[in-house]
Amino acid sequence: MHSFHYRNGKLFCEGVSIEALVKEHGTPLYIYSHQTLADHYSKLDQALAPLDHHICFAMKSNSNLAVMRTLANLGSGFDLVSGGELRRVIAAGGDPKKCVFAGVGKTEAEIEYALRKKIYSFNVESEPELIRINKVAARLKVVAPIAVRVNPNVDAHTHAKITTGTYENKFGIQFEHVEAVYARASKLKNLWLRGIQMHIGSQLTNVAPYEEAVNKMLGLVKKLSAKYKFEFFSIGGGIGIVYNPALASGSKEWWSTPQGKKIMTPATYAAKLIPLLKPLGLKILIEPGRFIVGNAGILVTRVEFVKKTGKKNFVVVDAGMNDLIRPTLYESYHEIVPLREARKGAALISSDVVGPVCESSDYFCKDRPLPKVGEGDYLALLSAGAYGFVMATTYNARQLAAEVMVNGKTASVVRERQPYPEIWAGEKIPAWLKK
Numbered sequence: 001m002h003s004f005h006y007r008n009g010k011l012f013c014e015g016v017s018i019e020a021l022v023k024e025h026g027t028p029l030y031i032y033s034h035q036t037l038a039d040h041y042s043k044l045d046q047a048l049a050p051l052d053h054h055i056c057f058a059m060k061s062n063s064n065l066a067v068m069r070t071l072a073n074l075g076s077g078f079d080l081v082s083g084g085e086l087r088r089v090i091a092a093g094g095d096p097k098k099c100v101f102a103g104v105g106k107t108e109a110e111i112e113y114a115l116r117k118k119i120y121s122f123n124v125e126s127e128p129e130l131i132r133i134n135k136v137a138a139r140l141k142v143v144a145p146i147a148v149r150v151n152p153n154v155d156a157h158t159h160a161k162i163t164t165g166t167y168e169n170k171f172g173i174q175f176e177h178v179e180a181v182y183a184r185a186s187k188l189k190n191l192w193l194r195g196i197q198m199h200i201g202s203q204l205t206n207v208a209p210y211e212e213a214v215n216k217m218l219g220l221v222k223k224l225s226a227k228y229k230f231e232f233f234s235i236g237g238g239i240g241i242v243y244n245p246a247l248a249s250g251s252k253e254w255w256s257t258p259q260g261k262k263i264m265t266p267a268t269y270a271a272k273l274i275p276l277l278k279p280l281g282l283k284i285l286i287e288p289g290r291f292i293v294g295n296a297g298i299l300v301t302r303v304e305f306v307k308k309t310g311k312k313n314f315v316v317v318d319a320g321m322n323d324l325i326r327p328t329l330y331e332s333y334h335e336i337v338p339l340r341e342a343r344k345g346a347a348l349i350s351s352d353v354v355g356p357v358c359e360s361s362d363y364f365c366k367d368r369p370l371p372k373v374g375e376g377d378y379l380a381l382l383s384a385g386a387y388g389f390v391m392a393t394t395y396n397a398r399q400l401a402a403e404v405m406v407n408g409k410t411a412s413v414v415r416e417r418q419p420y421p422e423i424w425a426g427e428k429i430p431a432w433l434k435k
């Protein structure tokens with residue numbers, strides 16, 4: 001579910017009119033629904049209730065402090081990939097003891113910081129990394145909790161740029177090598193072999209690749225956990241969401257469901273995986289990002305011009321690829337709706353919604369039938385809560401957008417629009433350039 005709906009022809013987030021928000025805070029504006037965040041977290045939490053489980057929200061999908069605090073308040077830990085993200089966990093009031101640290105390039109400084117903050121586990125992506133973690137732990141005279149991230153070589157059938165679980169990818173340790181890597185790790189005195197992890201990709205809309213990967217892992221997990229007394233098995237993140245409701249029940253056009261199957265829900269995910277996982281007797285971790293926050297956020301933008309060429313109807317808006325890069329980076333679909341609901345039966349015009357950035361790739365959709373809009377109208381790009389603001393840049397010296405969180409009838413700014421001087425803060429003109 002999500003909480004963005006028309007009420008008397010006007011788009012609302014929970015109990016707040018979005019038009020009122022853009023009048024107050026300007027555009028481009030990210031808006032998050034607290035209710036949706038909490039609802040999605042709880043749906044997963046409840047679906048996994050038969051298991052001893054723990055949710056580590058993948059904060060790379062949205063690391064706004066208020067979003068993270070919402071989840072921390074519900075008991076969530078975090079899946080993080082850098083020392084910067086761990087500092088954000090602490091800034092948001094999260095607990096490092098509930099966090100897992102993934103990533104192929106952890107530096108010594110990051111490992112030391114995470115050990116000092118008592119991270120729950122490092123998800124180790126290579127043998128040299130194991131040796132590095134052991135070395136830093138020895139220097140600090142502590143024991144480092146680790147899990148090997150297994151690359152199960154299962155194709156998740158998602159977009160090529162977000163597949164992670166095959167041998168074409170840089171992530172994890174090859175399935176066939178895992179036993180030997182644990183044997184080696186068990187000889188390193190400052191490591192605690194606390195668990196094992198896998199992650200196969202993102203925006204999975206079908207449970208079958210999870211089943212395949214978990215089935216492939218089961219024998220290995222049983223054997224290694226008997227030997228090393230594991231505490232947990234993390235099955236990673238990747239649960240997909242509906243980006244295009246019109247196509248959700250199956251169409252080849254929709255990049256995220258090439259199989260044309262109905263989208264998996266927490267209930268179908270749990271129903272297939274719990275019977276496989278429960279007999280292990282381990283704590284099960286999951287690392288969802290998009291499922292929790294994707295449909296909980298939108299990006300609102302103002303129409304600046306409508307420009308007709310011989311071939312196209314360009315709707316030029318004030319948000320750009322620097323604010324939301326997913327359409328151009330992954331050919332991903334975001335539903336685009338006006339803040340004032342179009343009249344039923346109103347004519348649709350094939351439109352390209354484009355931003356002001358100086359790149360041909362600065363677009364949100366191409367040749368999409370949209371209601372007629374004009375200068376000063378507002379459009380909402382839906383399902384922009386995950387991998388939206390976090391991937392924003394200041395390209396073309398554009399300010400990072402403001403972010404607002406709505407809870408019932410209350411709306412709070414959870415990030416101010418970036419002031420211009422902050423774009424170049426930290427830059428210096430050397431004295432020898434000054435005349």
Ligand code: LLP
Nearest residue numbers: 058199202203237238239287288289290387
């Ligand atoms: N765990 C690990 C180890 C991951 O690498 C990822 C995502 C997740 C969990 C969370 O995956 P999620 O539940 O959000 O699918 N920027 C891309 C997605 C990149 C995903 C990277 N890893 C996009 O906008 O689609």
